Amino acid sequence: MxxxxxxxxxxxxxxxxxxxxxxxxxxxxxxxxxxxxxxxxxxxxxxxxxxxxxxxxxxxxxxxxxxxxIAVEVKERHDFLKSFLVLIGVNEDDASNDCCVMEHNLSKETIEKMKTFIEFLQEKNQKDVFERLNEYRVQNEK
Missing domain, CATH: 1.10.10.10 (Winged helix-like DNA-binding domain superfamily/Winged helix DNA-binding domain)
Incomplete structure (x- = not known):
């Protein structure tokens, strides 16, 4: 199957x-x-x-x-993708809907690279990147 x-x-x-x-x-x-x-x-x-x-x-x-x-793998992908989307400024409802589509269509490699990117930013004390991203997004939203 x-x-x-x-x-x-x-x-x-x-x-x-x-x-x-x-x-x-x-x-x-x-x-x-x-x-x-x-x-x-x-x-x-x-x-x-x-x-x-x-x-x-x-x-x-x-x-x-x-x-x-399989269920645990899917749930972990779902949870990570939702938190990633919220982290980059997507509202909670859209993040919930979008991650349901993404969890089935992104390759494992893509998800792992996204996780590595987040871990890198957190490990290297680059958390201010998210604050700067949010400020940029707010300033440039139309």
Whole structure:
């Protein structure tokens, strides 16, 4: 099974539901994703058949180790990209929406280079760069 952005979204949402102290169930997942329970059930069946989740009809959905590994990677990319976008001045709502697209389309290398850049600035006490960037942005916004 090729890991598509849809599959990544499902696995990430299942992880988030389980981390929030709740249980991932078809109805909760359908509401969260804004799709029908039938569509969720079909995808969960595919994910189960490929070893990404455990699920019994009318029960909870749990990630297998294989599914959890992917979900954690996606969540880490999501969290980093959102914080990066906010750091460079993107408002919180746009950052949330944009990082959802970016997390599936940027290469691992690109994300690693972005992380290295941020780490470099933080390590070399270049935090004022972000302040100067914000000042520049405010002065030049139209």
């Amino acid at each position: 090729v890991i598509t952005s849809t599959i990544e979204d499902y696995l990430e949402r299942i992880l988030l539901l389980s981390e929030e102290g709740g249980h991932a169930r078809v109805t909760k997942l359908a509401n969260l994703l804004g799709i029908s329970k039938t569509s969720v059930t079909e995808m969960i069946s595919k994910l189960k058949a490929n070893g990404y989740v455990d699920f019994e009809k009318y029960g909870t959905i749990t990630l297998t180790e294989k599914g959890r590994k």
